[in-house]
Amino acid sequence: MVDMDAGGGDRLALAVLAQYRMATTEQMHLLIAPGVRIERTRRRLAKLRQEGLVDRITLAQAGRTRVWFATRYGAEVASEWPELREWRPAKLGADRIAARLRVGHALRVTETGLAFVADARRRGDVCRPLDWIPEVYHPLGGGEAVIPDALLYYRHDHHRGEEWSMLRAFVEVDRATMGPERLAxxxxxxxRLFTYVPVTVGQPRAARARQEEDWRRRYPVFPRLLFVLDGTGPAGVENRLTALTASARLTGPAFRNAVPIYAASLTDLLRNGPSAPVWRPATAPEHCVSWTHPASV
Structure with a gap:
């Protein structure tokens, strides 16, 4: 059983690990307890490991960096908590072999999420650790689905809390493991997700005509798309942005006008912060803007 200490730190640590899939000790510390000494985070993780809720692997090629993940038991415990209801159950938990096979991409996704959380803290916006949700399943029918690397919830305060916007984004973290065309x-x-309306077998045609797109069950507006580009130099980033631009310009006007699509290099994002004007609109890549513009509600 998780020790519910005064600050709920054990519960938060397990929830973050189960939701993020994997994180290094330093990433965990910055996510859950940046205001205390890192030794406290190390002790907390060691205790959760003794209880069988989390485990770790060691990356010899990265200075023996420890990477933590929730065990299947730990993920099952955490999945009962209401704050983690967005999960896809089939993805819960891991073992050491599974962790080693996906560690590179998983840590990049965690690094990107941490950048948004840390940036929000600096700016006085609201993006808590559990507002970054990897691999949320969105069905398209016929067994197909869209599963973004992460779904981001972010409250952007304009004037000291007097005016704010609730922003949502689908985030794709690309490490150049696929060609530009596949990314685009x-x-x-x-x-397709934007227009997908589920069909119920045997439902009258008139009733089907009144149905709304499936995404509206979750979101008041369709989340914007953020592509974070990593694994290449500047030339590779430009090639991928060119492919994204071509794909974005081929979409229908309803989608293109409703859904902002931005791309940024992970290097620029980490150096300047996600709120900086490091994002290039896919339909106008000559500009650099903040991903929070234009605001939506």
């Missing part, structure tokens, strides 16, 4: 094809998949 993800935009068309999101356009």
């Amino acid at each position: 094809a993800k935009i068309r998949a999101y356009e």
